[in-house]
Amino acid sequence: MSRRIKEGPPLSRERVLRAAVELADAGGIASLTIRSLAERLDVKPMSVYHHVANKEEILDGIVDQVFAEIELPRPGGDWRAEMRRRADSARRALRRHSWAIGLMESRATPGAASLHHHDTVLACLRTAGFSVEQTAHAYALLDSYIYGFAVQEAGLPFEGADTAGTVAEAIMEHFPEGAYPHLVEMAAQHITKPGYDFGNEFGFGLELILDGLASALH
């Protein structure tokens, strides 16, 4: 140890990553800086570098943290139910940490939690009777849907039920008269309706995909 005058637990890779996730959640990924991170941990910036090599490693790490939060399917269970549970859990995780999708694009080195997650999903599908090739198809499809849905949710200028209407109206104010008639129709007849929540669209697509996969399985 060293100058451990401070109370509380010592710095560690885990504490650094946890704080990084909290900062990114609270203020967006741009607000996650080495300095802000150090301040939150009540240390000086350079101390962080004794637990991670650089910021890239922090970004890799917090993406893996998000994967660690996703409920794993149980191989051997009803594959539809397990895939649904995993998909819902993944969507919730990606909504809680909407910066994660943006990081995944640039990160080619998966962490341990990601690998374990992927392995378990594959296990579940293979156990359910999908061939290797069918599993590859199914997995690419399911994950594409989950990630893409997260992209859309993150890009939406509103979130949660009923907030969409007002925002949609504010945006459309700037439309030239008569422009984008189908967007306007969609807004008027669907999005601005009370109770509208984009998140509810997730279930429709997921069930459609699961139906399709089921018939591919026979």
Next chain:
Amino acid sequence: MSRRIKEGPPLSRERVLRAAVELADAGGIASLTIRSLAERLDVKPMSVYHHVANKEEILDGIVDQVFAEIELPRPGGDWRAEMRRRADSARRALRRHSWAIGLMESRATPGAASLHHHDTVLACLRTAGFSVEQTAHAYALLDSYIYGFAVQEAGLPFEGADTAGTVAEAIMEHFPEGAYPHLVEMAAQHITKPGYDFGNEFGFGLELILDGLASALH
């Protein structure tokens, strides 16, 4: 005009955005800086700011440029064929500009090309007989799939046919003995096979989705 001693066309918002896309394509989004952009345009950094307000506006702009590259569906045509054409085109655009997905996550203000694109897709679905609500479902599903597939393609540590195998082997070298058995199986029996190309998975999911939508339409 002013000190237009230089040959060539004057600076403009369009030239700035075009150069920004080229830089991001060539070196990743991180290599797109005001200074690198200015150098490419053969002007000094501060000159850029006479055509865009700030870097955020550039990022908004290049995302919209990507949307502008996507082939629009023709409302009134065969909706399946049109949706397929649009989806393939979108996937190619997002693969050419793999930084785009990462930007979409943080960008809540769509540009003119995006709006026009979305409006046209909605038009095509509505014309094909989908109700407003069905159109909302279909659109969320299709775009989720397209975006999510792009996320996965961008995150892959390899690209193109036959390059996956060697990379997969290199990654698995670092696995503990016996770890991730299903990932290993997938790699051994599918990914490392000659001719494997993750991009080929796109068609499977797309057709499954279109089938499902067709039966929802009746």
Next chain:
DNA sequence: CGGCGTACCGTACTTAGTACGGTGATGGTA
């Protein structure tokens, strides 16, 4: 009790975004 490893830190360098205030050419006007 002296030396050493470890955990933390001070300083400073580099790169990036961009605020602020020029500066000179051009085109319009008297």
Next chain:
DNA sequence: TACCATCACCGTACTAAGTACGGTACGCCG
């Protein structure tokens, strides 16, 4: 033609962020 306003471009410099490099003190071991 003389003037001037405007507009496109730029020089300088400030702030913030990542991080290299070399301390520095605490506790432990011998």
